[in-house]
Amino acid sequence: MNIDIFVANASHTVYAQQICDLVYISALERGTGIAKRSPEYIMQKMIDNKAVIAFVDGDFAGFSYIETWSHNRFVANSGLIIAHQYRGIGLARKIKSKIFSLSRKIYPDAKIFSITTGLAVMKINTELGFRPVTFSELTDDKEFWKGCQGCKNFPILEQNNYKMCICTALLYEPKSVKNSIVNNPIGKMGKRYVFNPLLKINSIISFKKR
Helix, strand or coil: CCEEEEECCHHHHHHHHHHHHHHHHHHHHHCCCCCCCCHHHHHHHHHCCCEEEEEECCEEEEEEEEEEECCCCEEEEEEEEECHHHCCCCHHHHHHHHHHHHHHHHCCCCEEEEEECCHHHHHHHHHCCCEEECHHHCCCCHHHHHCCCCCCCHHHHHHCCCCCCCCEEEEECCHHHHHHHHHCCEEEECCEEEECHHHHHHHHHHHHHC
16 A cells, blocks of 8 residues: 655645545534535645645545634644545544644744544644643634534534634644743733743742752
8 A cells, every 4th residue: 555645736636626525525424514615725725735635556545734824823734634445544644744744844933723523633633742722722813713613513612702612622832932932921912911830830840949
């Protein structure tokens, strides 16, 4: 079995409709929604080299793409899909790793996030350095949350003012962002100041050592 995973380009646009059909079928099988995208939207992601596509022995096998929110401060690795006949061979992990690396290359300072109900996806993301967070730590871009409207659990999200739902939120923060937080214990947000708890934790550890 020969597995190839490429950064998608214009030559892969012929698979756009097949990808959209597979996403729709998978959403029905899971009983949860997924952000609906048109073939034209998928094609543009390929043309912009902001997607990865997988083949097994030359046959289409999987796909994922990059979306950006809040003026590129947040990146979502979206639309992960695996063809039925190629599930269970570790392909999802390979695609996730590839799209994650591509995201880090294009947007090195962006926070990368994921919301999912899938245990396998949670495990893969954790291995890549993601951590569970509350929805309040994700983008507040309304266009992103509109993508949840096709999910049967969307009323729950609305009732909780987009702060909680059935999905688990996971976030990856690049080192540059983490270092800026640690080096600036008092962060300015408008007229509010947020204390960095890491400074307090480190102080307690130092005190104990004495």
